[in-house]
Amino acid sequence: MAEQRIFTLVTGASNGIGQALAEDSALRGDNVLLVALPEPKLEEVTNALKAQYPNQEFHCLGKDLMQKEAPQEIYDxxxxxxxxxxxxxNNAGLGNSGAFDTKTSQFYYGQMQLNMVNLVMLTHLFLKDLKTLPQAYILNVASMAAFYDIPYKGIYSASKRFVYSFSRSLRKELEASNVEVTVLCPAAVLTNPDVLARNEQMGFFSKLTQATPQEVAEYTIDRMLKGKAVAIPKAVPRFYKALGRIIPYNMKMNILAKQFIKQQQ
Ligand SMILES: NC(=O)c1ccc[n+]([C@@H]2O[C@H](COP(=O)([O-])OP(=O)(O)OC[C@H]3O[C@@H](n4cnc5c(N)ncnc54)[C@H](OP(=O)(O)O)[C@@H]3O)[C@@H](O)[C@H]2O)c1
Structure with missing residues (x-):
């Protein structure tokens, strides 16, 4: 086996929040492994980091995390x-919009494999090794959607609720260990063209929650290194989460349905 070196591993690192997490980790002096779909952008992001930080190590691996075997291949x-x-x-994830029956069953199968199953499998594979280090961290990317049942976005919000719940319970299990678990729950982050277009259709109050990937990454890594359970970037989403607790359920569902039906029009 080769000589061992310490790395941060980011999934979905070729774009958006994952790219910003990789870049912010590099800025803090980490060696970084970037995993994403095998597209040219992954190499580009990795090469840019290599050029900017010649004294650190960066490697990338193209893998489709919708495939069952991907976590084991990444670990190997x-x-x-x-x-x-x-x-x-664990950042890679896929959103959706539109009525439930307007997408194929294969789409939902892949989305659930990516957002939930392979996130758990990667965590399971790496946890035994993380436990052997003096200090280690797991960051799982959920969403503000984790806190709501969202019509026209039901599988996404359910998958993010899963990530949130899994992360909080695992954190409790590991509280006496050297492994910290943090779950990131961002609101709208200005990442890919799809997200930008969807956010354009949202109302004024949703737009107030927007953040850049760089703002999200910096805030989140600070929270993770402090050993915090949850990272919700920006004050407005934190206020909305608190508000969500006092609004009656049916009223909340009507507001959400009205907001999210816009994304399919
Ligand atoms: N953007 C938001 O408003 C927002 C809000 C809350 C939560 N989130 C969550 O944050 C995470 C990142 O979102 P984002 O908006 O930054 O996404 P993004 O800009 O679309 O980037 C997603 C990243 O994941 C990679 N990826 C996509 N499908 C993959 C697959 N099957 N296997 C491996 N890698 C894959 C992409 O690779 P390619 O570039 O090659 O496609 C890209 O690197 C997701 O879990 C998302 O649910 C996002």
Whole structure:
């Protein structure tokens, strides 16, 4: 086996929040492993980091995390290369909009595999190694959607509720250990063209929640390194979450349905 070096591993690192998490980790001096779909952008982001931080190590691996075997292949790659992970950032995920029956069953199967199943599998594979280090971190990316039942976005919000619940319970299990678990619950983050277009259709109050990927990454890594359970970037989403607790359920559902039906029009 090769000589061991310590890395942060980020999934979905070729764009959006994942790219910003990789870049912010590099800025803090970490070596970074970038995993995403095998597209040219992944190499581009990795090469840019190599050029900017010549004294740190950056490697990328193209994998489709909708595939069942991907987590084991990522783990095996790390073992073979002698990459030791001390920060596992499970970021890759897929949203959706529109009425439930307007998407194929294969779409939902892939979305659930990516957002939930493979996030759990990666965590399960790496946890035994994380436990052997003096200090280690798991960052799981959920969403503000985790706190609501969202019509026209039901599988997405349910999958993010799963990530939130899994992260909080795992954190409790590991509280006496060296492994901190943080769950990121951002509101609207200005990442890919799809998200930008969807946010354009949202109302004034939703637009108030918007953040850039860089703002989200910096805030979240600070929270993670402080060992915080939850990261909700920006004050407005934190206020909306508190408000959500006092609004009656049916009223909340009507507001959400009205907001999110706009995304399919
Ligand atoms: N943007 C938001 O408003 C927002 C809000 C709350 C939560 N989130 C969550 O934050 C995370 C990142 O979102 P984002 O908006 O930054 O997404 P994004 O800009 O679309 O980037 C997603 C990243 O994941 C990669 N990816 C997509 N499908 C993949 C697959 N099957 N296997 C491996 N990698 C895959 C993409 O690779 P390619 O570039 O090659 O496609 C890209 O690197 C997601 O979990 C999302 O649910 C986002």
């Amino acid at each position: 790659w790390c073992r073979e290369k002698g990459f030791v992970i001390d920060k596992l950032m």
